Amino acid sequence: MSGSSLRRSLGVGDAVTVGLGAMLGAGVFAAWAPAASAAGTGMLLAVVLAGAVATCNALSSAALAVRHPVAGGTYVYGRERLGPLWGYLAGWMFIVGKCASCAAMAMTAASYLAPGRERVAAVVSVVVVTGLNLLGVQRSAAVTRVVVSVTIAALLGVVVAALWADPATTAVEMASPAQPWGVLEGAGLFFFAFAGYARIATLAEEVTEPGRVIPCAVLVSLGVVLGLYLLLGASLLRVLGVDGIAGASAPVAELLAAAVPDDADLWSWGLRLVAGAAALGALLNLVLGVSRTTVAMARDAHLPRRLARVSGERGVPRAAELAVGVVVLVVVLVADLRGAIGFSSFGVLLYYGVANASALTLRGDWPGAPVVPALGLAGCVLLAVSLPTAAVLGGSGLLALGLVSWLLTGRRHAAG
Template identity: 55%
Template sequence: MSDTSAAADPGGLRRSLGVTDAVVIGLGAMLGAGIFAALAPAARAAGWGLLLGLAVAAVVAYCNATSSARLAARYPASGGTYVYGRERLGQFWGYLAGWCFVVGKTASCAAMAMTVGVYAWPAHAHAVAAGAVVALTTVNYRGIQKSALLTRVIVAIVLAVLVAVVVAAGFGDTATVDRGAGTELGVGGVLQAAGLLFFAFAGYARIATLGAEVRDPARTIPRAIPLALAITVVVYTLVAVAALRALGPDGLAAATAPLSDAVDAAGAGWLAPVVRAAAVLAALGSLLALILGVSRTTLAMARDRHLPYALAAVHPRFAVPHRAELAVGAVVTVVAATVDITAAIGFSSFGVLVYYAIANVCAWTLRPSEGRPGRLVPIVGTAGCLVLAFGLPAQSVVTGTLLVALGALVYAARRHLNVRMRST
């Protein structure tokens, strides 16, 4: 009998990931720069209400994770919702999901790379960001097991530092901190905070996009996604409560580096440089997993000729979609060298929420025999994604809507051209 760890899918990708590796990749995507960066704008939007926003984001993420897990078990192939949309709703919806994912997550890659630059060497942030993309693209090119091992190390370090932040900020001396209400609590503010915090959760389905590289996907994926999400929710809640205790809502809203500021305020300034180093590692972990996910969706779309077919090639030695990874790395490098990080985050959030809305609709179409989740889960997930998407800042909503419309126009133009070519 052949070793299942060496099995490959028909396209040549090796099924080498078990539950632990899949969970670690999900954690590497979620426990990234978001927790170090998203708390301050969430506090500006909602004050103490950011905790409610965190709860809303967690509920939507849970629905998305459940729907994604059921779909990934049913369709264990690279591409995530691009594949699910194509199989359950038709070619257009699969294409649109893939479009939103690739473009939105490319922007997210740039945002993560810029976070590395800002924390590591602020005076040369763009150059450091571009260098980080080149380095991690090289790691991915050499094979996914190397990527999983590196992600495991990063997650362990970041988790240890976050625990230290919770202890220092949660139990330190903060008697002089003003813990007033901060921003007046309102539904709009809570929803905007939820949308911003959702950006930090959005990595859990990275596991689903690696479906063709997971051993026993029907068992592994449904276990790995909810487990990674549950760990992340617990960590984020503890960190948010500790940061609010240390800084108060107004102090947190004004913070440029929320977690290092929190330990400073709690009298543990010695920990601040460690927190900054962990922020760099966390952003690198997110960037690593993002490049993996975007390149796999690019591979799936290229196989279906929605993107140039040359990107569908799989390296004969490393068993990775090397051309897709190089293309994604090149685009992200250019964007990271010029991007505004705030705009990139908002732009990415809109596209990702639309992507997951399509995933929830796909899950709703599953029959009980196909592993359909409870009817309420995909309904809440779809509604939650759309509400959070359109609750983002106006600039993000307008840019994101134009992006989705552009994707639809590209698809329509391509279909029209194909029809004309067949008729001639």
């Protein structure tokens, strides 16, 4: 098979696995400390708020994906529903921001699996994941299915073990009271852990029966993840307390160590292996989604057209996969982990803002409009501006760079 059409081969199970693999990665192991630092005793409220915004985004993305079942996600939705500029900006924010997120996930996996040799291990992670994606979507989904199963089992095991642990010596109520802006900032930071569900929409051209598969997959995967996050968050608060979570470099590992102190080292390293594998699984799916948006933008000549070519029996966009892998490698070699995560969070929220604005145009075609997309759009904007100043400034610079690029090349492509 060759040309520019992708092969439809993913069913509900594979699509749910892709969504779970994208969400149950670096975020569930890394987002708790910054969220607790910002939200204080309102940490669980921040998780619920992030989940509520994510749910609105998921519903909007699902409704749009059913009507536009092709690769590209919000890049396509914005272009078709709002105009070429909005689609271009959504694609720009997704590709550049998510390349930074890919690098952050690779570095997170490396920090768990190879402490002291993070940079080299992160490079190896990117190379291996790119190779898996070059083998085709079904192979990648099969690997992700194993990672997701192990991760869910491990996290549930941590929650169960926490039931027998002694509670924090400092009661949760004695910590600093939650402030509204702090809860918003915590939700914005924790949103990073929910951002994977739209990976299903970016693979819309490769799923069977998009009208049935996509809405079901996004809601099932999001519901499972939200429930798991709330259980884990409640366990963290009970055992470590707000201050303990905020000061922990690896909160989930410290929770497990507190729950099973007699075998802390053994269980801690076991969890490190799970965390590293989960981050690699999320990286695998994220590179997959970025490459598909790259294909869509290349088809419209916003990127080199050769990136739109797919080949082989599995219809793999090898040029796009390789290009994304190279960009992520460069970011891994030069980027700061914390800066990459904040930069990505701002971009992701703006990306979903365009998705919700696009869903507003569905009106009578979708029973969720206009309430769901309006709430989603407002939530995305509110959480984006509540992020740390450095992230907002960096993300705004990215947006400005995209606008400049559009002024130089986008108008010509749109007119053509």
